[in-house]
Each structure stands twice: as C-alpha cells, then as structure tokens.
Amino acid sequence: MTEPGSAALEGLIPPIRRARDYYLYPHAGGRIIDLYRMGGTALLGYRPPGIVLAQKQRLSEGLSAALPSPFAERLRAQLRKRFPDHPHVRLFPTRAQALQFLAALGYADLRDPALADAPDTPDTANTSGAAVLWRPFLPLLPGAAVVLPLLPDPSAFAPQALCFADAPGSTAPAGLTSRGAAHTSAGISAAALAGSVRACGLVDRGVREREEELHRPPVSRRAKPPQRPHRIVAERAFDEQLAGDPDCVWQRRGPYLACRPDLRESAAYERLVRRCLDHGILIAPDASEPTILPLTMTPGEFTALAKCATMGTEATL
Numbered sequence: 001m002t003e004p005g006s007a008a009l010e011g012l013i014p015p016i017r018r019a020r021d022y023y024l025y026p027h028a029g030g031r032i033i034d035l036y037r038m039g040g041t042a043l044l045g046y047r048p049p050g051i052v053l054a055q056k057q058r059l060s061e062g063l064s065a066a067l068p069s070p071f072a073e074r075l076r077a078q079l080r081k082r083f084p085d086h087p088h089v090r091l092f093p094t095r096a097q098a099l100q101f102l103a104a105l106g107y108a109d110l111r112d113p114a115l116a117d118a119p120d121t122p123d124t125a126n127t128s129g130a131a132v133l134w135r136p137f138l139p140l141l142p143g144a145a146v147v148l149p150l151l152p153d154p155s156a157f158a159p160q161a162l163c164f165a166d167a168p169g170s171t172a173p174a175g176l177t178s179r180g181a182a183h184t185s186a187g188i189s190a191a192a193l194a195g196s197v198r199a200c201g202l203v204d205r206g207v208r209e210r211e212e213e214l215h216r217p218p219v220s221r222r223a224k225p226p227q228r229p230h231r232i233v234a235e236r237a238f239d240e241q242l243a244g245d246p247d248c249v250w251q252r253r254g255p256y257l258a259c260r261p262d263l264r265e266s267a268a269y270e271r272l273v274r275r276c277l278d279h280g281i282l283i284a285p286d287a288s289e290p291t292i293l294p295l296t297m298t299p300g301e302f303t304a305l306a307k308c309a310t311m312g313t314e315a316t317l
Contacts, residue, residue, distance in 0.1 A: 008285050009036075012277070019046035022294040024282065033281045033301055035257075037292045040135055042154035043255075048202050051153055054194040063190035063267075066093075071193035078200040079149060079163055083140070086147050086163035093187045098148065098160040105132040105168060110148060113138045114256035115291040137254040153199040159188045161196075234299035238306055248309050257288040263287065273278045276308045 013032060018025040024032040024043060037043050063069065076089040092098040102110070128143035135150050197258040249272060250257040258281065263269050264287035265308040276283045281304060283291040 012285055021045045035291045036284050037280050038154050040150045040291050043136060044152040044202055045155050048152055050198045051195045054198045055191045058191035058194045064189045066189050069190035070191055071197055074197050075193055079161055083147050083163045086165050088164040088167045090162045091188060092160045095160040098162050102131050111141055113141050114253055115258045123197045151196055151199040153195050154204055155195055159192050159196055231237050234302040238302045250309055255293040258290050259287040279308055281303050281305060
C-alpha cells in the first residue's frame, strides 16, 4: 500500500475543481463517480461530518503548527479502545513515514482484508504476526502483530497511526527511535489530530447508518438516496451478478470490490480502468487496492458499474 494522493491519479483524470460526497467535478465540466475514494480515506466522502469543523476550530485557535497537543492522547485512547489487543500506538505525520517505519522493522508487506482471495474465510496462518490494514466495515484480520488503521479522513495532512500488540521500542532501528523520528506525535498539528479523532467516531456512525438502511421499511421513491428501497434492490442485483457471472472481474467484501487475483498482474486491469472512466466511473487505478462502493450509490450508478464489471463486455462498450 502506498501514500494516497494525486500521484496515483495524475494523467488519469483531469484537474478537479470540486469534490463532494462520492463525485468529482472536473474544471472542464461533467461529473465523475469516484469509487476509488483515495484508497479509502474518503470512504465517507470528501467532507465527512464534523472533520472540517474540528480542523477549523483548531486553526482558529492558532494550532496549525506542530505544537504539543492533548489531541494526540485522545486519538491514541480512541484507537486503544477500538484495538484493545494492540495498545501500543505510534502516530506519524504521514502514511509514507509509517510504512517506512514498518519496513525498517522488517514487515515487508501490509495485508489488506479487502483483497483476501477467500473473503469470508481469511487465512489465519497468513496473518499471524503480520502487519495488517484495518478497513471500516470489515473485521480485523486475526493474529496481527501490527495494525495500520485506515480512518475516513481524506485530508492530505491527516496523520497515520500504527497500533502494536507489543511495544516496538526495543526492536526499532536506532535511527527511527531518536527524538527526531516521527513515531510519536511530534510533527503533527492539533488541527490534523483533531480531524482524525473525529474520524474515529464517524466509523461507528457509518456502520449504524448502513445497518439502518438495509433494514429500513419501504418509503417513497422520492426520498433521498440512503432511504430508497429500490437502491437496495439494485445493489442486490449487482451482488447476484458478481456471484453468477464467471467473467465478472470483482470479488466483494463489504463495500469493497477487489479485482480477481488472476487479473491483478495483467494489462486487462488497466483496460478496465480506462473503460470505466469512459463511462464516468473512477475505480481504483491499481489492482493492489480495492474499488469502494459508496453508501448512497444510486440504482443507475449500479447499472453503469455492472456494465463494466465483466471482461466479456470489453468489445461492446
């Protein structure tokens, strides 16, 4: 997994003037359905409730600089509560620095639950003692030594946490345990930390809203997208296509769509990315990351994605 940002999208989509919910609005006009979601940091949209407000409040207090802040301990407390078996929390200014720290500790890769080849039965043996990614709406892979939580904070300056089962201090390379290293909250502003604290709470809220949507009684078709029963019908039809079509490129787990393992290293995936863009849909630009279904995706958008979901449609689209 890499640092999310414009590098993955450079040359793939045009310059964006506005991002709202799961839509991107290019300067040249039109609209792109964003199913990449910055690798998952924009899982709940580009303006998640409360995050911008929390950041603005800290900025108005002059806390844009990396000064000592109580929000570092608040974020650690939230993460310890969520991952009680991994109580040793280190905070980094960027994901790139967190991944560098993991690499220096000898963790060659990061296991992603959304890309499991057998989504409903993750292989315990493969994750025992490993570094794993945690994604909202998916259970934590068992036996992990280190957890990298992917919180729904799309800010480019959002910090990245690592949660260890055992304190890493005694095994970390000397160069990364010095005062200048970024495995503590040093170098992170209160504004950035406050946004991530708020993002922790949004995860539980998103799970509740999803459960309510799936079990909500029928209402008028004029209701907003999260309340439309025909949206759930379209989603279930999409799931049936995933299960019943041998040419379907996706394997689904929760809101995450992983490319089939046999296509991840082929040029076929690159063609799929381009084909989806031709239909106004941005999927994960690299097969090593999942495509993410929004919680409020409309029936028409499910239909458009379904048209691009099989390799057999390439000649006709």
